[in-house]
Amino acid sequence: MAAMTSPAAGLQQAVPRWRSDPFALGVASGEPRPDSVLLWTRLYPGAPRPGHAASDAEQAAHFEEKSGLTAYQYCVVSYEVFDNEALKKPIQKGEFVTYAARAWSVHARVTGLRPDRHYWYRFRCGNAVSPVGRTRTAPAVDANVARLRLALASCQHYEQGAYVAHVDMAQQDLDFVLFVGDYIYESTNPTYRLRPHTGGTPRTLDAYRERHALYKSDADLRTCHATHPWVCTWDDHEVDNDYAADQDRAYTQPGVFLARRAAAYQAYFEHMPVWPGGPGGAYQRIHQHWTWGQLVDMWTLDCRQFRSAQPCRDPLKGGGRVVLNCDERDDPARTMLGAEQEAWLAQGMRAANGRWRVLAQSTQISSTGVDTPVGRTIYTDGWDGYTAARSRLLQTASESGARNVLALGGDVHQNVAANLRERPNDPDSAVVASEIVTTSVTSRGMSMGALARIRASNPDIAHARSDERGYTLIDITPQQALATFRTTPFPAQAGAMLGVQGRFVVAHGHAGVEPA
Ligand SMILES: [Fe+2]
Structure with missing residues (x-):
């Protein structure tokens, strides 16, 4: 007591x-x-x-x-x-x-x-x-477990639609909801304001608290929280779009930005079933290791707090952008996870006993570059801006002794099923892991035309759809991991029902996604 x-x-x-x-x-x-x-x-x-x-x-x-x-x-x-x-x-x-x-x-x-x-x-x-x-x-660490069923979700801009995905998740028989970031949005988009944020862009503790309270004023979100435990990590919008460690797009003095980050982190933990892992203030550990008996070892990763700034930034407006011929992105000193988290993950993956190794991170690992007559363009905020860190991650995956490495992500507002190779799209580089990225709960995606250009340049991507909103069911058994994309056609309306956009499966012992 x-x-x-x-x-x-x-x-x-x-x-x-x-x-x-x-x-x-x-x-x-x-x-x-x-x-x-x-x-x-x-x-x-x-x-x-x-x-x-x-x-x-x-x-x-x-x-x-x-x-x-x-x-x-x-x-x-x-x-x-x-x-x-x-x-x-x-x-x-x-x-x-x-x-x-x-x-x-x-x-x-x-x-x-x-x-x-x-x-x-x-x-x-x-x-x-x-x-x-x-x-x-969770099941006991040494238990033989027949199944893990989770709902993978991300990107729930309050202004951009109803939380029908949460209604659907609450009706499912789930072990937990895995939310990989963009739980709140600090920013607004005047094009899609079905229900406006109150207040402007939050920068202070009270303003971030008010934004979180607004999001939890949604009854469907509250029902989903009350029905299942959630396992969470964050992405950028919990603080500021495209932030990287102590850098923001406005090139704010790092000390000033860190004060804002401390306020945003504090409000995040005050509103989430997540314990702040310290050490405190602007520095909080959210990355963790989870087990589901002997079936799954899962790592929730922090892809924001420790990362190098995006490569080849516009000197007038920082953050991510589409660039051509950016050699800086290949610098091996660049990091997505930070040295400490990267070493912790590598050590954990080598030591793991689970039949499946699940990497829960906030964005897309597979390449989304586009081949043009003058070279390949890439988007610098994703793993394409951190190529050496990506190959180190996939090397760790291939060396960890199992083919059953499944990466789960969000952030990009599209459903993706992809094969992961150390050298993306190179048939001479073995597929060492599989990737499922979930579409957004509400946030709008890129045009299908733009996505078609990405598809044409990336044979590793087996499925990509940016036109529907929802979440993804992940069913993991000893034999396979099955991803079911549950979506509703854009835009999400209150009362909309979700359907199945597609199913992809990863077979035990065989890296790579196949239509199910
Ligand atoms: Fe997002």
Whole structure:
């Protein structure tokens, strides 16, 4: 029953008296391990004026009015965990202390659970009770597991459509949702504003908090969180489009940009069922290793925090761009993961016992370059801008002793099934891994014409569609990994049903994708 965090010095305990539901952002769970899960919620009694931006002062005054709590107080949130859906007799109870400096968020690590089974949970705070969430633990590390079924998703620009993909995911029998980035968008696109963001581009902690709260005001997203545990990594839009380590497109002074990154990271962790891995501030570890019995070893990777800046940047506007003849991209000193994460991954892949090795990262590994009469153009923000790092990654894959290396990605707003070779598209370079990239939940993709030019220049790509939105089911068994692209035709409308755009399979012991 011990509280998991101690209150900040000087705060007084208070019991809130809620005048509106403090669980308006729902409940969530994540980090499924064989004996533990992480339960999340945030006390947030709604926006001051829903649909409109509010100043920081208005937000604070609204919270105080609805809760009776001030920034000089802390409160206790209790939770109960059940092993049955009828919520008979909790198997565990606990408490978590929260306060304004952590945006009244709750991250309760529940340990001592049994492997490979569902649990249900709810929170209480003062006179309020949360909705019930369902979660599950991973199988024991040495267990023989018949199947892992996950939903791969990314890129859910709030303005650009309804979260029908989350409705579909919530209806599926999943072990977990694997979200590989662009959970919020900091930016707006005036062409597609079905439901506008409130507030402008966030740069401060309060503004990022408001953006996250807006995204979780979507009931379908909340239902998906309450139904399955999520395993997450991030991409760029959680902070700023195309950022690379301490660099942004505006060439902001790195110290200034890092302060913004610290605010964005803090707000991210405050709103996600993810524990901030430290060391702190602008530096937070999100990359992790996961197991699903003896079937799968999975690594969630961080492709933003440690990467070299994009090669051949425009001196007036940084970030990614399409370039011709950029030799800088081949510099072996360039990194996507950073030296430490790269070494950790290589060591982990060599030591892994799982039948499948899954790399969950935020973008597309296979090349999207386009051959032109004057040379090949590439997009510098993707792995094409980090060619030496890509060959090192694929070398590690081929040396790790198994053919069952499956890369999962997002970011590019298109479904892709591709073969991965150390030298892309070179038939003399063996296929050493397979890649599935999911389309976006809502964010718009490139034109099919542009994609056709990419297809024509990249025989390693077996499937590519940028015209539909959705997510991808991944079913992994000892015999195969099956990807089912579940999509709806553009644009996503509330109530739209998802269908199957295509299925691709990777057979055990044989790298490469085949239509299923
Ligand atoms: Fe995106």
